[in-house]
Amino acid sequence: MKQITKHNIRNSLRRIFLYHGLLVRLNTMGVTRVFSYTLAEGAGVTPEQVRKDFSEYRIRGNRRGGYLTVTLLSEMETLFNRDRISNVILVGMGNLGQALSKYGQFIQRGINIVASFDIDPYKQKARADSNVYPPGRLQEIIERFRVTIAIITVPDISAQEVCNDLVNMGIRGIVNFSPVLLKVPVYVVVNNVNLSDEIESVVMSVSRMKEE
Amino acid sequence: MKQITKHNIRNSLRRIFLYHGLLVRLNTMGVTRVFSYTLAEGAGVTPEQVRKDFSEYRIRGNRRGGYLTVTLLSEMETLFNRDRISNVILVGMGNLGQALSKYGQFIQRGINIVASFDIDPYKQKARADSNVYPPGRLQEIIERFRVTIAIITVPDISAQEVCNDLVNMGIRGIVNFSPVLLKVPVYVVVNNVNLSDEIESVVMSVSRMKEE
């Protein structure tokens, strides 16, 4: 098989999401100004790390005065392209797919699932109100909504095939919940999320701890 | 607030889960022997990385002969404590909780959700067959099944509180799907999984790529 490099997601960016989450909460609590150590404390990192992360993305504060909550939020949100919300599609309406399509957190975070797809005609009919389409309409909807991001929640056997199709139809970012590591061209970003692994790694760490 | 250090999960261990997944598939395909580059190719890493990871966990192969699939699988599975399956509990039966409780991949991987909990009495009744209990019965069930691992899928506001309770009741490993970073004592392992972040980071990487 031809080696296709996966485009990975920067570490510091991951943490900036974390800071953003904290910041949203602080903001609703009426906090107007934060310091690197405020965020560090909440995120479980050092204040230097917070500042380095900001520095890397050209986010700057006020020496002595810290950061204004609203400014910081809007700078992050610009960074996240959150001024306009992100339209994504979801492929595979099994248990996980259905749960994600109803997951309230997403829209609060500017992630809008414009349509879901499944080969099962029953799932298409059963939820006619909830935008579940057959895969045949993928191309049309991707173009209509100018979607570039897809969430894959299909079974492992079909995941790579679905992925290839999506890439051919113009998808440039994929969040993959199926338990296979997808191969994509370099110009496509993939984030492989394996839920079993997430749980197993905790199981393992705990049993190792007991041994020691 | 007192700083409580989070016990993190080793990087190499994460990759070993990946290799394991590949290996299971190769094994069912009838492959009896693998090499470091076989796994490396499938996991998107270098062969040296694979060998280093194995080396770290005292998994050794046969020079020139590579690794026997079944031996490697059983070595990994011993490592994962997979000889006996892991009993876990799930707290919070919202959309995501329900999906996870029905997620077929888990049992295949030796993860057994012995009971689910929710404060909503409707959810307890509605699925009387499916082991949904009120939180009042947590202590009892944790002790009865000797559970040490919990999956948290409650709303963000109650997450830290639920977490504290669980730790007091003897839980030593937590997989947290609520969008807060849980603080736990050093002897507890936490894996914070934020689904919005997983998607957002892809959204962001894609929009950065377009700019360049």
Place this chain on the structure above:
DNA sequence: TATGTTTTGTGATTTGTTTCACATTAACAC
């Protein structure tokens, strides 16, 4: 306007992780 204090911003250093390079070993051919 000068002085002290607080907090940022970032080069320098340390720590951690991945890759390189090659000695070591096992399998096989002859």
Place this chain on the structure above:
DNA sequence: GTGTTAATGTGAAACAAATCACAAAACATA
């Protein structure tokens, strides 16, 4: 047996990430 080849296993080197340490800036106060 003996030589050749194909793999592992691992110190050393290169690279990446996190922390340290301190200069620069902003503010308060006199």
